[in-house]
Amino acid sequence: MTKQKNTKKRPLVEAVKTPSTVEAFSFGEAIPVLDRTEILSYLHSDVMYQKYYAPPIDWHGLAKSLRSSTHHESAIITKTNQLLSTCEIDEKLLSRKDLTAFIKDYLVFGNAYFELVRNAFGDPLRLEVALTKYVRKGVEKGQYFYIVSGKQEHEFAPNSLFHLLEPDINQEIYGLPQYLSALQSAWLNESATLFRRKYYLNGAHAGFIFYMTDPVQNQDDVNKLREQLRSAKGVGNFKNLFMHSPNGKKDGIQIIPLADVAAKDEFLSIKNVSRDDVLAAHRVPPQLMGIIPNNTGGFGDIEKAAQIFFINEILPLQARLAEINKWVGRQVIKFKQSALFNTVENTRPL
Numbered sequence: 001m002t003k004q005k006n007t008k009k010r011p012l013v014e015a016v017k018t019p020s021t022v023e024a025f026s027f028g029e030a031i032p033v034l035d036r037t038e039i040l041s042y043l044h045s046d047v048m049y050q051k052y053y054a055p056p057i058d059w060h061g062l063a064k065s066l067r068s069s070t071h072h073e074s075a076i077i078t079k080t081n082q083l084l085s086t087c088e089i090d091e092k093l094l095s096r097k098d099l100t101a102f103i104k105d106y107l108v109f110g111n112a113y114f115e116l117v118r119n120a121f122g123d124p125l126r127l128e129v130a131l132t133k134y135v136r137k138g139v140e141k142g143q144y145f146y147i148v149s150g151k152q153e154h155e156f157a158p159n160s161l162f163h164l165l166e167p168d169i170n171q172e173i174y175g176l177p178q179y180l181s182a183l184q185s186a187w188l189n190e191s192a193t194l195f196r197r198k199y200y201l202n203g204a205h206a207g208f209i210f211y212m213t214d215p216v217q218n219q220d221d222v223n224k225l226r227e228q229l230r231s232a233k234g235v236g237n238f239k240n241l242f243m244h245s246p247n248g249k250k251d252g253i254q255i256i257p258l259a260d261v262a263a264k265d266e267f268l269s270i271k272n273v274s275r276d277d278v279l280a281a282h283r284v285p286p287q288l289m290g291i292i293p294n295n296t297g298g299f300g301d302i303e304k305a306a307q308i309f310f311i312n313e314i315l316p317l318q319a320r321l322a323e324i325n326k327w328v329g330r331q332v333i334k335f336k337q338s339a340l341f342n343t344v345e346n347t348r349p350l
Helices: 019-023 059-065 070-084 096-109 180-201 219-230 262-282 302-321 323-328
Strands: 087-089 111-118 124-130 135-137 144-148 152-155 161-165 208-212 253-257 333-335
Touching: 059 096, 059 180, 070 096, 070 180, 070 262, 070 302, 087 096, 096 111, 096 124, 096 302, 124 323, 161 323, 180 262, 302 323
Parallel strands: none
Antiparallel strands: 087 333, 111 124, 111 161, 135 144, 144 152, 208 253
16 A cells, blocks of 8 residues: 655645535435435545545435336447447457456446556556546545445556546536436336335235125035135136025125226336436436337438437447547547448548
């Protein structure tokens, strides 16, 4: 561990010692953004040990949220795969595995890091991805740390890390992903699914009341009917029952369901609305993610949707990746023609 000298240099953003502000945020808590704007503001974050800045939002929470919603994770994978399909790399400097991890980190966290390893002569040897989840930016310029579980600490060599970030409007130290506004919808989608699973596991979905007020029935018939209802499991769960009641009164036998039928429609509505919110935040056409349309008209021409998506989303990502070439001083990544277009000009970075 490198011992840091005491410095009085003023940090980029004034840090306020308020640990309670950081601990107040929970990824499992439903909160309105306007009531907790300090969560995404760096003015209330700690500089831990006076050496590096704490992230404006919990990276571990963002990592867990990636798998909270099928559509959230699928949108990240869709962008990653489309971008990778156009990348040609210098394999002497960069492996495709590290590039894949770099792109995923950027899309999930709004930050991604490459460590440039040099040989004994100072020439570039290889680029290795540094997992964003554990990287912290130091107070000094060009200083970065690798923190695992808050205990093990490693300081990178000065100016050896390339930091690609998605700019934030509140601070300039860390980037933030573009989908933060849709996290509540992603969590709601997960909560609805978990609630429905528990609903079925505890057996509440199979209940109803067989209400009989007909005095004509004798006890033997009632016992036989009760036995038939008890045995209605497995293969015979949906078999029909016949009840003969001569001279019976109207409404002498009633079936009263315990489960509200409207709850099923509400579940589907929550799933669809939350899905649409997530897709809107990622700006991914639903047909590119294998989603089945609810209407007979469908989603339209998938090829045109893919082309617009490529122009609006993939080309800007290509331009951001091209910044690595300038930082290293040589062409590490270049972009080939996309199969969606006929000319190379249409697939070049902006």
